């Protein structure tokens with residue numbers, strides 16, 4: 001029996017009738033951008049995350065770019081300012097910083113938790129440090145009281161990259177509402193995924209929200225009057241309608257992910273594997289289930305031969321990418337170790353008990 005890494009077809013099939021109704025309603029409405037579907041989803045998602053504002057945008061990368069860009073337009077960030085960011089993040093978090101002519105300051109994670117090591121942050125803060133981009137990678141809440149304290153002490157903006165952690169919480173507050181602003185991606189494979197690209201920004205800051213809304217609309221607040229040199233970044237009405245349906249099931253879907261994760265934690269016993277520290281379910285919505293193995297490539301091949309499809313997140317860290325040549329010689333040993341040893345096991349709301357058991361059986365049999 002084959003176990004796919006992620007079956008988007010099965011996830012969509014689960015909500016087939018409601019998704020079809022939502023798409024057909026939008027098709028028939030004759031209104032495809034910036035309409036009622038966007039307004040409805042934005043207000044539902046803001047309510048879900050627990051912020052005053054939500055702005056639908058074209059994708060998660062744009063959400064992060066627009067947050068930083070808006071801080072620049074508002075005079076809070078200036079060209080060349082430094083933004084602290086975990087070194088082991090997906091490239092988008094870093095692209096959003098460099099795209100705005102800001103300087104990313106890469107900070108190592110802890111191997112056991114995979115989150116940015118909050119003990120290393122303070123030493124990296126300079127006069128030019130203006131923000132921390134916190135990434136809730138793999139669905140794990142990366143916020144700590146210490147990070148909150150550092151932001152206060154040094155007057156730093158806290159920006160959350162919540163692309164992988166929709167529904168995750170810290171002390172009862174959802175990620176995406178903890179910092180000053182958050183970017184969310186609705187890429188199809190994310191916990192809350194559209195049937196195409198989508199993203200949003202959440203924030204309690206009214207000025208920031210207004211600026212982002214304008215920047216995403218060519219820099220315009222009033223038709224054909226342009227306040228900023230903006231861009232075009234909109235969430236399609238069809239995607240907003242789809243997301244509004246799937247948002248209703250997000251908590252339930254996250255619970256199903258947590259059940260798969262619990263089975264993995266309780267039953268994987270191959271001594272060659274290391275698992276990240278186990279967080280309470282409220283702090284982890286398991287976008288991915290990363291495991292670590294010194295013989296990672298062998299393990300992946302073995303699982304593949306037994307029909308279990310896995311992926312690597314991510315095989316080459318940002319500082320070793322050609323697009324950031326200037327960092328290629330930097331050494332970030334923990335980030336590099338994660339890239340070498342990480343393997344993501346199948347996890348999703350539609351992974352069956354039988355499939356989960358098969359994955360564990362093969363993992364435990366690997367020698």
Ligand SMILES: *Cc1c(COP(=O)(O)O)cnc(C)c1O
Pocket residue numbers: 059060061062089090092093135137161163164184185186187197198199
């Ligand atoms: C997916 C992702 C993004 C970007 O989202 P897109 O919608 O693909 O642009 C940003 N950051 C992280 C951590 C992601 O996983």
